[in-house]
Amino acid sequence: MTKDVCSYCSSDGADGAVWVQCEVCDQWVHVTCIPIKYLTNEMREPLDSYPKLARQIKRFSCSAHGSPVLEVKSTSKKRKIEPTAPAKVGKRQGLRKKKQVDYISLNEGDDKRLKDEHPHMHAFLACFSKWENKTNVIESSRLERDFNAITIPMKVQDPENSGMRIPEYSEGRAFTVDTVTKFLGADYPVDVMDVQSQQNSTWSMSQWNQYFTETAADARDRIRNVISLEVSHVDQFKTGLRRPRVVESHDLVDLLWEEVKDDIPRPKVTKYVLMSVGNAYTDFHLDFAGTSVYYKVIFGSKKFILFPPTPHNLKAYESWCGNDHQNLIFLGDQLEQGVAMELRAGDLFMIPSGFIHAVFTPQDSLVVGGNFLTLRDLATQLVVTEIEKLTKVPKKFTFPQFEAVMGKTAELTLQKSGTDEDLALSIEKEEALLEYIKTPTFKYKPVNFSTKRELISQFQKHIEARSD
Numbered sequence: 001m002t003k004d005v006c007s008y009c010s011s012d013g014a015d016g017a018v019w020v021q022c023e024v025c026d027q028w029v030h031v032t033c034i035p036i037k038y039l040t041n042e043m044r045e046p047l048d049s050y051p052k053l054a055r056q057i058k059r060f061s062c063s064a065h066g067s068p069v070l071e072v073k074s075t076s077k078k079r080k081i082e083p084t085a086p087a088k089v090g091k092r093q094g095l096r097k098k099k100q101v102d103y104i105s106l107n108e109g110d111d112k113r114l115k116d117e118h119p120h121m122h123a124f125l126a127c128f129s130k131w132e133n134k135t136n137v138i139e140s141s142r143l144e145r146d147f148n149a150i151t152i153p154m155k156v157q158d159p160e161n162s163g164m165r166i167p168e169y170s171e172g173r174a175f176t177v178d179t180v181t182k183f184l185g186a187d188y189p190v191d192v193m194d195v196q197s198q199q200n201s202t203w204s205m206s207q208w209n210q211y212f213t214e215t216a217a218d219a220r221d222r223i224r225n226v227i228s229l230e231v232s233h234v235d236q237f238k239t240g241l242r243r244p245r246v247v248e249s250h251d252l253v254d255l256l257w258e259e260v261k262d263d264i265p266r267p268k269v270t271k272y273v274l275m276s277v278g279n280a281y282t283d284f285h286l287d288f289a290g291t292s293v294y295y296k297v298i299f300g301s302k303k304f305i306l307f308p309p310t311p312h313n314l315k316a317y318e319s320w321c322g323n324d325h326q327n328l329i330f331l332g333d334q335l336e337q338g339v340a341m342e343l344r345a346g347d348l349f350m351i352p353s354g355f356i357h358a359v360f361t362p363q364d365s366l367v368v369g370g371n372f373l374t375l376r377d378l379a380t381q382l383v384v385t386e387i388e389k390l391t392k393v394p395k396k397f398t399f400p401q402f403e404a405v406m407g408k409t410a411e412l413t414l415q416k417s418g419t420d421e422d423l424a425l426s427i428e429k430e431e432a433l434l435e436y437i438k439t440p441t442f443k444y445k446p447v448n449f450s451t452k453r454e455l456i457s458q459f460q461k462h463i464e465a466r467s468d
Contacts, residue, residue: 131338167240289399290384300365309354353377407444
């Protein structure tokens with residue numbers, strides 16, 4: 001049944017009755033179809049008659065959100081409304097002409113806002129125009145050759161030559177949300193974010209597919225996002241999804257887990273599927289541990305605003321994260337040296353470590369991407385992890401096994417030192433790594449050293465020898 005059909009009597013005609021729309025979703029019903037037992041006045045006292053006009057109604061919540069509630073405004077004399085015949089009108093009255101208010105966020109203490117538009121949208125678009133960039137484009141061959149020297153966001157000019165491959169459900173069929181559902185299974189759980197309230201709930205893939213694929217944009221109850229669906233363990237993505245060559249050749253975890261072997265599980269952050277409906281917005285954030293990102297748009301479009309990890313920007317970001325009124329502040333107006341880029345279907349985007357960014361989705365979009373740590377960005381990654389501690393990021397939103405990655409990096413540095421395979425880290429990066437592994441809270445059981453203290457001692461001696 002559509003939202004424009006009365007859920008009680010299934011009528012959609014202009015029958016002269018007063019209609020009312022649910023304040024939470026888009027469902028319309030005849031006022032007189034609502035069971036009389038659910039009518040109350042503002043004092044929550046029961047009523048025994050229906051309102052004549054839409055303007056007499058204060059609020060309505062339909063049965064999809066619990067027991068129905070139809071609250072009628074009290075009259076100036078505080079008396080109940082007398083029985084009357086329904087108003088004879090040729091169209092639905094009252095609420096239909098108004099933009100829908102996001103009552104869920106309002107009830108949770110946020111300011112009044114529209115359901116189909118994030119409150120920062122206009123500020124985001126103005127900021128995008130200010131920093132719009134169309135020149136940060138690079139060929140795959142140059143990206144691979146000069147990766148260690150590239151520290152700005154880049155759109156790959158020839159993604160077909162990047163080595164990236166998208167899995168196919170069957171030959172000739174496009175990769176869609178329906179494809180993802182078939183790969184994962186209808187009952188597979190996914191975290192779905194309500195863009196306005198920023199709250200997560202767990203859906204099944206079949207529920208998400210119905211919402212995304214089978215529900216028209218104007219019939220969706222909320223703006224929703226799936227941005228944390230990691231799929232590297234799924235058979236079809238293990239073999240069918242190939243990351244760009246430049247990612248696979250610089251992924252620090254790949255190097256460490258091959259060279260410094262133990263039974264610590266490999267971090268699962270390499271392959272994500274991101275699904276966003278039109279008007280979705282993700283506020284400014286740093287990817288966990290300052291990871292770099294590869295980002296391939298399968299269909300739809302995205303608008304990014306990114307700011308580099310300068311001392312000014314990182315300080316402003318840290319302050320913003322600790323502000324009690326964070327949701328009312330558009331951080332982009334406080335940051336410097338912005339890069340704003342629009343991505344369309346087929347585009348491959350590379351984001352270096354530490355870039356603070358926000359993302360707007362102009363239209364329904366499907367993206368495949370992933371995160372990776374690098375030796376190139378070791379110092380920045382350590383700075384970001386310190387910011388995560390200061391801003392009290394929950395552990396489940398941090399890079400898994402990050403301490404093991406840093407411990408293994410120290411071990412591999414000592415193992416390769418003086419050989420043809422020397423990691424060639426700068427002295428500054430090695431000193432930053434030493435300070436990290438020396439912190440009292442650092443937890444790691446070395447593979448090739450008897451104790452953590454021995455590892456730290458040997459790493460310090462290695463740095464001192466380099467400094468002589």
